[in-house]
Amino acid sequence: PQNDRKIGVAILGLGGYAKGQIAPALQLTQHCELRGIITGSPDKIPEWQQQYGIRDENVYSYDTMDGIADNSAIDVIYVITPTATHRDFAVRAAATGKHVWCEKPMAMTPEECQDIIDAASRAQVKLSIGYRMLHEPNTRKLIQLTKDKAYGELRSANSYAGYAGNPPPADYWRGQRDMGGGALYDMGVYTVNGLRYGTQMSPAAVVEAFQRRQERANGVDLTTTYTLRYPNGMLAEGKTSVVEDYNQLHIEAENGWYEMKPMQPYQGVKGSTSDGKTLGPPVPNQQSIQMDDDALAILNDTEVMAPGTMGKADIAVIRAIIESAETGKEVEI
Ligand code: NDP
CATH class of the missing domain: 3.40.50.720 (NAD(P)-binding Rossmann-like Domain)
Structure with a gap:
């Protein structure tokens, strides 16, 4: 190569x-x-x-x-x-x-x-x-804990990603539902993908979901909460917002817990475990690592770390969350 x-x-x-x-x-x-x-x-x-x-x-x-x-x-x-x-x-x-x-x-x-x-x-x-985040070294340590079953079988998980901003305006795409604005697409995708890499599982269903939407034409969701169920019966909770602050990915396993908190800022992603370990240190620049990983996949003709199939699977979860919120019913993915 x-x-x-x-x-x-x-x-x-x-x-x-x-x-x-x-x-x-x-x-x-x-x-x-x-x-x-x-x-x-x-x-x-x-x-x-x-x-x-x-x-x-x-x-x-x-x-x-x-x-x-x-x-x-x-x-x-x-x-x-x-x-x-x-x-x-x-x-x-x-x-x-x-x-x-x-x-x-x-x-x-x-x-x-x-x-x-x-x-x-x-x-x-x-x-x-x-x-x-899939390229961010501290996040990769958390992923490895799940892969190694370092704290035993998983019991539950949650992921929250939001920021306390102003509601997005109607004349900007982030305030337009048909342009992909709103908490769930913009920030919630981090929680959906975070639960995917954090649990190394794909959810089977959205058990329930709630969305608080702007009350205007083409208005977006300001906050969305949802519960996922996995094929093994495990539940996970997600919450995302463009008007409230929170940022974490938390995994509960039989012998302890581990988490990233905050889970997805550009700087300062770090984690900890129930037995006092730190998933650090600070990483200088995530995006440069991401692009180097993706460039090496091209140069060496190897698999990329975040393929289209993963992006699609996450969008399927997002659509199921929206459907569950709209119908008030459980939605299979
Ligand atoms: P901005 O609104 O700041 O910029 C979007 C740019 O897209 C515009 O400046 C314009 O560039 C171009 N564009 C092309 N078609 C259109 C159109 N129809 N309407 C408006 N703009 C258009 O958005 P962001 O840069 O914040 O976000 C862009 C994408 O990046 C989104 O998908 C977002 O989710 C993602 N993102 C990812 C982040 C991450 O951490 N991974 C962080 C922030 C955003 P031009 O003037 O050159 O044509």
Whole structure:
């Protein structure tokens, strides 16, 4: 494997996360280089070109991006746009023959997720979801405890992820239900995925769920709570919010407990165990580890850590939570 080759990354969608986290994190990677941008906002182009030395021939719009197929400088297109746009952008990205990294939550429905999976498989490119926690070293220690059954069989789990912000406005996608806004998609996906990696199990059903929604057209859920049941009968609880603060992933096992608290900030993820161990120390930059892992999967042609099938499975849980909240009934997944 030519591990000294760098993976050329083009970012699609130059919004808050791309600008604030991913572009700076790319500068800290060993195996990636930020080489291209794809944007619908021409006014953003000069600053990005200047700051990151992006060449004219690697700058695309949403109208010209299909031409990236012929650009050998670019290996990956990283889709970082509003969630309801992921399917179309990721399918188009895969069709260029470039590998695709797609931000969480993967898409709006399992069907949309499958479209992305199919497009990547048709093009024979790798597809990786931007689940940064799966790459975060302290979180990986918790995952290993579950895999090793270090505290015996699991008994229950809970995961809470929320932040006390202002309710999202109606004129921004995070305040629009049909764009993938709302607590459950935006933050709740961390709890759904956290329960997946924390328990190493897939839930069989949503037992019950409640959503507090904005009372306006296209308004989003501000807070969602839910209970999952696993095939072995174990229960787990999830809670997510854009107006309340909490952040943890807690696992109860027969011989003790272990948890990440906080479970998903950019900095300072750490854990502890019932017998006084710390799952630390602080990790400098999660996203650079994530992108290096994903770049190595390309360079070495190995499996990615957060495949499309996992992104799709989480969206199936999210849809079942919504259905359970709407019907007041248990929903099988
Ligand atoms: P922003 O609103 O800050 O940026 C979104 C960008 O997407 C826009 O700036 C725009 O870029 C582009 N875009 C393309 N189509 C549209 C459209 N129809 N409407 C609006 N914008 C559009 O969002 P974020 O950067 O915060 O979030 C983007 C994605 O990243 C989401 O899926 C979110 O869940 C995920 N995310 C993940 C995080 C993580 O920790 N893994 C953290 C934060 C977000 P341009 O002007 O260049 O066209």
